[in-house]
Amino acid sequence: xxxxxxxxxxxxxxxxxxxxxxxxxxxxxxxxxxxxxxxxxxxxxxxxxxxxxxxxxxxxxxxxxxxxxxxxxxxxxxxxxxxxxxxxxxxxxxxxxxxxxxxxxxxxxxxxxxxxxxxxxxxxxxxxxxxxxxxxxxxxxxxxxxxxxxxxxxxxxxxxxxxxxxxxxxxxxxxxxxxxxxxxxxxxxxxxxxxxxxxxxxxxxxxxxxxxxxxxxxxxxxxxxxxxxxxxxxxxxxxxxxxxxxxxxxxxxxxxxxxxxxxxxxxxxxxxxxxxxxxxxxxxxxxxxxxxxxxxxxxxxxxxxxxxxxxxxxxxxxxxxxxxxxxxxxxxxxxxxxxxxxxxxxxxxxxxxxxxxxxxxxxxxxxxxxxxxxxxxxxxxxxxxxxxxxxxxxxxxxxxxxxxxxxxxxxxxx
Amino acid sequence: xxxxxxxxxxxxxxxxxxxxxxxxxxxxxxxxxxxxxxxxxxxxxxxxxxxxxxxxxxxxxxxxxxxxxxxxxxxxxxxxxxxxxxxxxxxxxxxxxxxxxxxxxxxxxxxxxxxxxxxxxxxxxxxxxxxxxxxxxxxxxxxxxxxxxxxxxxxxxxxxxxxxxxxxxxxxxxxxxxxxxxxxxxxxxxxxxxxxxxxxxxxxxxxxxxxxxxxxxxxxxxxxxxxxxxxxxxxxxxxxxxxxxxxxxxxxxxxxxxxxxxxxxxxxxxxxxxxxxxxxxxxxxxxxxxxxxxxxxxxxxxxxxxxxxxxxxxxxxxxxxxxxxxxxxxxxxxxxxxxxxxxxxxxxxxxxxxxxxxxxxxxxxxxxxxxxxxxxxxxxxxxxxxxxxxxxxxxxxxxxxxxxxxxxxxxxxx
Numbered sequence: 001x002x003x004x005x006x007x008x009x010x011x012x013x014x015x016x017x018x019x020x021x022x023x024x025x026x027x028x029x030x031x032x033x034x035x036x037x038x039x040x041x042x043x044x045x046x047x048x049x050x051x052x053x054x055x056x057x058x059x060x061x062x063x064x065x066x067x068x069x070x071x072x073x074x075x076x077x078x079x080x081x082x083x084x085x086x087x088x089x090x091x092x093x094x095x096x097x098x099x100x101x102x103x104x105x106x107x108x109x110x111x112x113x114x115x116x117x118x119x120x121x122x123x124x125x126x127x128x129x130x131x132x133x134x135x136x137x138x139x140x141x142x143x144x145x146x147x148x149x150x151x152x153x154x155x156x157x158x159x160x161x162x163x164x165x166x167x168x169x170x171x172x173x174x175x176x177x178x179x180x181x182x183x184x185x186x187x188x189x190x191x192x193x194x195x196x197x198x199x200x201x202x203x204x205x206x207x208x209x210x211x212x213x214x215x216x217x218x219x220x221x222x223x224x225x226x227x228x229x230x231x232x233x234x235x236x237x238x239x240x241x242x243x244x245x246x247x248x249x250x251x252x253x254x255x256x257x258x259x260x261x262x263x264x265x266x267x268x269x270x271x272x273x274x275x276x277x278x279x280x281x282x283x284x285x286x287x288x289x290x291x292x293x294x295x296x297x298x299x300x301x302x303x304x305x306x307x308x309x310x311x312x313x314x315x316x317x318x319x320x321x322x323x324x325x326x327x328x329x330x331x332x333x334x335x336x337x338x339x340x341x342x343x344x345x346x347x348x349x350x351x352x353x354x355x356x357x358x359x360x361x362x363x364x365x366x367x368x369x370x371x372x373x374x375x376x377x378x379x380x381x382x383x384x385x386x387x388x389x390x391x392x393x394x395x396x397x398x399x400x401x402x403x404x405x406x407x408x409x410x411x412x413x414x
Numbered sequence: 415x416x417x418x419x420x421x422x423x424x425x426x427x428x429x430x431x432x433x434x435x436x437x438x439x440x441x442x443x444x445x446x447x448x449x450x451x452x453x454x455x456x457x458x459x460x461x462x463x464x465x466x467x468x469x470x471x472x473x474x475x476x477x478x479x480x481x482x483x484x485x486x487x488x489x490x491x492x493x494x495x496x497x498x499x500x501x502x503x504x505x506x507x508x509x510x511x512x513x514x515x516x517x518x519x520x521x522x523x524x525x526x527x528x529x530x531x532x533x534x535x536x537x538x539x540x541x542x543x544x545x546x547x548x549x550x551x552x553x554x555x556x557x558x559x560x561x562x563x564x565x566x567x568x569x570x571x572x573x574x575x576x577x578x579x580x581x582x583x584x585x586x587x588x589x590x591x592x593x594x595x596x597x598x599x600x601x602x603x604x605x606x607x608x609x610x611x612x613x614x615x616x617x618x619x620x621x622x623x624x625x626x627x628x629x630x631x632x633x634x635x636x637x638x639x640x641x642x643x644x645x646x647x648x649x650x651x652x653x654x655x656x657x658x659x660x661x662x663x664x665x666x667x668x669x670x671x672x673x674x675x676x677x678x679x680x681x682x683x684x685x686x687x688x689x690x691x692x693x694x695x696x697x698x699x700x701x702x703x704x705x706x707x708x709x710x711x712x713x714x715x716x717x718x719x720x721x722x723x724x725x726x727x728x729x730x731x732x733x734x735x736x737x738x739x740x741x742x743x744x745x746x747x748x749x750x751x752x753x754x755x756x757x758x759x760x761x762x763x764x765x766x767x768x769x770x771x772x773x774x775x776x777x778x779x780x781x782x783x784x785x786x787x788x789x790x791x792x793x794x795x796x797x798x799x800x801x802x803x804x805x806x807x808x809x810x811x812x813x814x815x816x817x818x819x820x821x822x823x824x825x826x827x828x
Contacts, residue, residue, distance in 0.1 A: 053494055067492040067494075069489070075485075087474065087476075143513055145510075
């Protein structure tokens with residue numbers, strides 16, 4: 001017997017026929033003797049419809065009332081799933097965010113879960129009742145409804161799993177797991193049996209949008225074992241396993257033959273900014289990146305080119321493409337302080353990353369990457385590394401080529 | 415300065431353009447220096463959509479989860495109206511049923527309001543904040559959402575008005591007031607300035623479906639002054655007055671010239687049942703109507719014809735048309751006890767009623783009714799009277815004719 005949290009997205013909840021499929025899957029989990037909580041999204045399209053009303057009401061709508069409006073989408077699906085389960089003979093009830101309660105802090109429409117009162121929930125689950133919980137919603141200290149921001153239901157599911165001390169949090173999606181790279185680019189991509197939280201964070205944040213980054217970070221912090229699996233497989237007695245996202249220790253203990261590299265990710269949402277002829281003096285870096293940070297612009301890769309004369313240098317970095325215009329504003333304003341000559345921007349770039357926990361204990365990962373790309377004539381514009389990742393910035397047109405050759409070079413082809 | 419509760423139905427809340435119209439109307443009321451609470455229905459069609467999902471989920475859906483699902487419709491409109499008001503510069507916030515709370519008892523999907531904690535609500539209204547309250551919903555003692563049954567928003571509005579001690583409860587509808595009779599039948603029908611609760615109850619329960627009967631009964635009990643008025647008039651400085659529903663004392667004090675008769679109502683939802691050759695012995699009436707009452711069948715008019723031989727008699731009565739089949743079931747089961755010969759049913763009947771508080775102190779109202787109908791050859795099949803009403807059962811085909819000649823006979827033509 002295990003305690004499982006199951007999470008279903010909007011596509012799985014779109015209409016009664018699909019909700020009945022979800023109910024069958026929940027019923028099968030109960031039949032296996034497990035205690036089950038289910039976290040649900042709104043029907044696909046419903047949140048957009050509700051957000052549309054709010055935007056029509058006012059461009060500057062009140063975020064507290066926005067939460068009242070949009071939280072209703074998950075309220076509806078939680079009630080519908082609970083009644084469908086009951087009609088199938090499975091004891092169940094819906095628990096709205098304020099009923100549990102799921103307490104949130106910070107700001108309306110972008111709230112953060114602070115705590116979940118799990119006592120009643122656990123008692124109900126132990127008594128054999130399925131707890132159906134609307135994702136995305138919670139309650140502020142003042143008793144008003146809050147929501148977690150778009151896609152927040154993954155985070156709700158992980159938070160509930162942590163609160164009820166679930167053995168596993170199964171997140172049903174429209175893919176059947178996490179792959180070594182995007183299968184639409186590399187047909188030889190393989191589904192991974194297990195990845196670590198850290199790897200998943202890198203894979204998610206650089207473009208493998210299977211799970212919300214935020215939910216993975218929470219799972220890592222709370223040590224929640226997350227499984228990503230397909231909601232389209234037949235819900236049989238032996239469901240197809242997906243990808244488990246777990247701690248490094250669990251992987252090391254179970255998977256001696258694990259690859260050095262877990263996957264190749266890519267991201268086309270960055271743009272390159274070059275400041276030319278920046279005086280090479282102490283404090284210069286702070287004078288550039290301090291104001292950008294104050295403007296909440298997320299600078300990713302930074303490279304300082306060799307100076308032209310020894311006392312002036314080019315500074316290259318990347319920002320999200322959507323922040324290029326704002327970045328230029330900030331930098332132009334700071335020009336007298338920084339003292340650069342000009343700003344050159346290039347949005348036609350892509351970041352390709354090699355990710356793997358194994359690389360911490362192995363040398364040569366970066367060297368192989370540079371060699372592999374050089375052999376295909378792919379020029380590297382910038383490099384950044386972390387403990388489990390090496391990223392390079394390249395010409396956007398060469399993204400798919402780079403991903404494919406790296407996938408082969410690191411022995412990831414299936 | 416007055417304290418006003420305004421109530422808007424689903425047609426008035428159908429889409430953001432109409433919600434903006436409602437907001438303008440609320441803003442005008444605030445501008446007149448009044449403290450305002452607004453009770454809103456779901457967008458027209460939305461409750462049907464949500465009920466449709468529940469029916470699709472299961473013919474025997476769980477009523478507690480049904481409440482979770484359908485209450486969302488009013489949650490959405492309350493949030494949207496509050497944000498629209500705020501965007502117009504009118505301080506406002508939504509108060510969901512569980513946030514106030516509006517406490518209900520009895521059963522899910524058909525709950526009854528027990529109490530409303532009005533302290534916080536009154537404080538907010540006194541501070542100049544418009545309270546926007548979703549109609550139709552409340553909270554059970556166990557903290558779960560409840561709903562009042564279809565059309566319950568009128569009742570919510572009256573209950574809120576009673577709780578906050580409002581000077582008036584304005585119910586905006588698709589008609590501009592209560593008329594002496596159905597204007598679709600009698601073009602000379604006049605809008606009434608004032609009616610008593612008792613008259614409104616009789617007019618509502620016999621077919622003038624302007625307000626829910628239940629909401630009028632509550633208004634009478636709590637002495638809430640209700641105004642019915644049109645939501646389609648322009649919301650100007652001097653809004654067109656509707657019909658005030660108030661106590662008899664208030665009318666007597668203000669309207670010396672009041673008519674004897676207030677209006678003519680009709681109802682085509684009854685059916686006639688005749689039990690033939692019932693033995694005329696003590697206790698026989700109880701043996702017929704006791705079992706019908708136990709089956710929750712609402713018997714309205716009862717007439718005992720003269721017996722055929724002095725010891726047997728025909729018993730005639732009316733029930734709602736939808737209960738005819740069930741009534742026959744009950745009566746056939748009781749046949750050995752009652753001892754009648756046969757059951758004759760007739761659904762082609764209509765009840766026409768003359769209503770007026772004035773008739774208590776006047777003779778001749780019934781006599782004029784019988785004479786007027788006889789002059790047009792309209793046969794009376796049964797008669798019932800109350801303190802403020804005389805009703806007759808006639809052939810359904812003659813309904814409109816009867817309403818028109820009575821409207822003229824009692825001097826109601828405009």
